[in-house]
Amino acid sequence: MHIYSWVSLLCLQLVATSITSIIHRPDPSTKQQLAMSHIAVERNRRRQMNEHLKVLRSLTPALYIKRGDQASIIGGAIDFIRELQQVLDSLEARKKRRSSSGSGGFGFTPSPTPSPRSHLLSSSGGATSSSAGSSTPSPPVVGKAAPAVKELAACCNSPVADVEARISGANVLLRTLSRRAPGQAATMVALLEALHLEVLHLNISTMDDTVLHSFVLKIGLECQVSVEDLAYEVQQTFVCGREQEQDHEQLVLVDQQENNLMYSAMPMTI
CATH class of the missing domain: 3.30.70.260 (ACT domain)
Structure with missing residues (x-):
């Protein structure tokens, strides 16, 4: 009797598990919708990234950007910002020196050992x-x-x-x-x-x-x-x-002209 009850309980658990898996099984159409949603999100992210890179490249001088890839644009912008920060620090230091010197001078302090x-x-x-x-x-x-x-x-x-x-x-x-x-x-x-x-x-x-x-x-x-x-x-x-290159081009041109004159002056043989 106990064995029969135990087997019945086990069968009921297996049936319940099967029903639960069938109920929670994802619909193929839902999978496709999720995949399409992920693709759309990724496309939107790449589009926004390209727009940001385009704006960043337009604000950065061309001398700082070696290539047109993402790493070069971001690296060039970082270098440009660092240089702007150096200029800002120098201007602030100069402003402090001017304010500290009552005579309006720059207040430079000479270094005992110049580097x-x-x-x-x-x-x-x-x-x-x-x-x-x-x-x-x-x-x-x-x-x-x-x-x-x-x-x-x-x-x-x-x-x-x-x-x-x-x-x-x-x-x-x-x-x-x-x-x-x-x-x-x-x-x-x-x-x-x-x-x-x-x-x-x-x-x-x-x-x-x-x-x-x-x-x-x-x-x-x-x-x-x-x-x-x-x-x-x-x-x-x-x-x-550039001057040497122009001189070389001029010499080559003169040689070509002399060769043309020499060939034109030679008598034609039959």
């Missing part, structure tokens, strides 16, 4: 400045930048190339945007070594006929050049390289 970085941070008082060991005057910083910005960064642009040099912590960041030219990277590296700037990192990005060089430089103990002079000296390498 190599101080030469790069130094700004020329006039419209031009001379580089170390050179009597050629350097052009002023392009644009109407405030003096505090001038201490942190300098630009030297021309139809040949755009050059930007700026302080980033204990290093110097140098970027150049120009046409492709053979041996240009080696020329710049040789110039930087002559200026006692050690190349820690070099990245070269190309797009069609344009090339972007990005340097991370370590300031040497014997470095005596400012950021303005650095941008100007690098710009001169592009100018000289």
Whole structure:
């Protein structure tokens, strides 16, 4: 009797479990609706992300974005924001120095032992400045930048190339945007070594006929050049390289003309 009751109870439990599983079994149409809902949510998320990236890229200067992928856009925007923060800190420090000095001066306190970085941070008082060991005057910083910005960064642009040099912590960041030219990277590296700037990192990005060089430089103990002079000296390498390229093209053209004249003057043989 007890065995029969136990078997009956077990059968009832199995039947109840089967009924419960049938009741709670998801409908195939419900699964499809959930999948379509997830796909729609993912598409909406990607669309919003692309819109945000498009806005972020429009607000960030093109020099900071090496490629058009998501990581490059976000990384370039972060670098740009960090530099803006450095400029803001410099402006706030200058404002405090002005307010603390009653005579309206800047309140600079000279350092007993100048570091190599101080030469790069130094700004020329006039419209031009001379580089170390050179009597050629350097052009002023392009644009109407405030003096505090001038201490942190300098630009030297021309139809040949755009050059930007700026302080980033204990290093110097140098970027150049120009046409492709053979041996240009080696020329710049040789110039930087002559200026006692050690190349820690070099990245070269190309797009069609344009090339972007990005340097991370370590300031040497014997470095005596400012950021303005650095941008100007690098710009001169592009100018000289372009002049040499034009001279070479002119020589090739002259040789072609001489060859054409020589062939035209030769008598025709039958």
